[in-house]
Amino acid sequence: MEVDKKEVGQRIRTIRNSLNLSMEKFGQLIGELPRSTVNNWERGINLPKKETRERIAEVGHTTDEYLLYGDDENQYILDLLKKKAGATNAAVEQLIIEEIKKEQIADDNHLNRMIDFFVANLIPPSEQDSFTFQLIDEKKSIYLGFTHFGKQAQFYLHYDAEINILHIVSSPFSTFSMDRLLAFLANEESLPYFTKELDTEFLEQPIILYVVSSESNDAKLYPLTYDKSSKAYGFKESNRELLDGQLYLPFVKEVEKNRLLNKKYQEK
Numbered sequence: 001m002e003v004d005k006k007e008v009g010q011r012i013r014t015i016r017n018s019l020n021l022s023m024e025k026f027g028q029l030i031g032e033l034p035r036s037t038v039n040n041w042e043r044g045i046n047l048p049k050k051e052t053r054e055r056i057a058e059v060g061h062t063t064d065e066y067l068l069y070g071d072d073e074n075q076y077i078l079d080l081l082k083k084k085a086g087a088t089n090a091a092v093e094q095l096i097i098e099e100i101k102k103e104q105i106a107d108d109n110h111l112n113r114m115i116d117f118f119v120a121n122l123i124p125p126s127e128q129d130s131f132t133f134q135l136i137d138e139k140k141s142i143y144l145g146f147t148h149f150g151k152q153a154q155f156y157l158h159y160d161a162e163i164n165i166l167h168i169v170s171s172p173f174s175t176f177s178m179d180r181l182l183a184f185l186a187n188e189e190s191l192p193y194f195t196k197e198l199d200t201e202f203l204e205q206p207i208i209l210y211v212v213s214s215e216s217n218d219a220k221l222y223p224l225t226y227d228k229s230s231k232a233y234g235f236k237e238s239n240r241e242l243l244d245g246q247l248y249l250p251f252v253k254e255v256e257k258n259r260l261l262n263k264k265y266q267e268k
Helices: 005-018 023-031 035-042 052-060 062-067 074-086 090-103 108-121 178-186 191-195 237-243 249-268
Strands: 132-137 141-145 152-160 165-170 207-210 221-227 233-234
Touching: 005 035, 005 062, 005 108, 023 052, 023 191, 052 062, 074 090, 074 108, 090 108, 108 178, 152 249, 165 191, 165 249, 178 191, 178 207, 178 221, 221 237, 221 249
Parallel strands: 165 207
Antiparallel strands: 132 141, 141 152, 152 165, 207 221, 221 233
């Protein structure tokens, strides 16, 4: 969540005024800081350092999170969660908010990664998570996978009939993280949400996921195979053989394009 420096400055001014202190006296109370520093905070020119914000929050009987976000933080988290997971259980929502606040996150990229993790691991699948598939290139055997009852495009899927491998990469503007897809594939109960609309010839075939890491922005490949005993997909060391000369080049290029776009966005 982006921090509005002017709003932070207004909240600091409110705390200072509630204590009936001048800028000079307030700066001395917080940590022997000059009047000019307090003035810069209140005008929204810069933010206090974390240790200083904690001291301001202490004398103002509030929290660092309130200084940074006011009362809007919870709703911002809930809006992101709804965008990524749709309707969710209120108890799960509260748990996610509490865990995120413990981390004291002030960076949108970090916040998005945490929500992706919780969506993948805490929120059970619902009917809106059921995948449907549309053949968009018959010659190349490329499908587009949808959730939300066919309204939200999430992944491209290519089936290589010669070697019987499914290749999967995120589509533009996908709201279904690869972490969540991995969780679906690795669980017997959630796997049918992905497979029940797949062509029968695709079932139980090896899968290669083409992923851009949300942590490092590196391109990663996940070779998965179906295990009949667990009735789900998983990784084992021998799966790496699937990567030897069997990658689908257009998806490799798509991952690299997404990686470069992420880098460009982060540099802004």
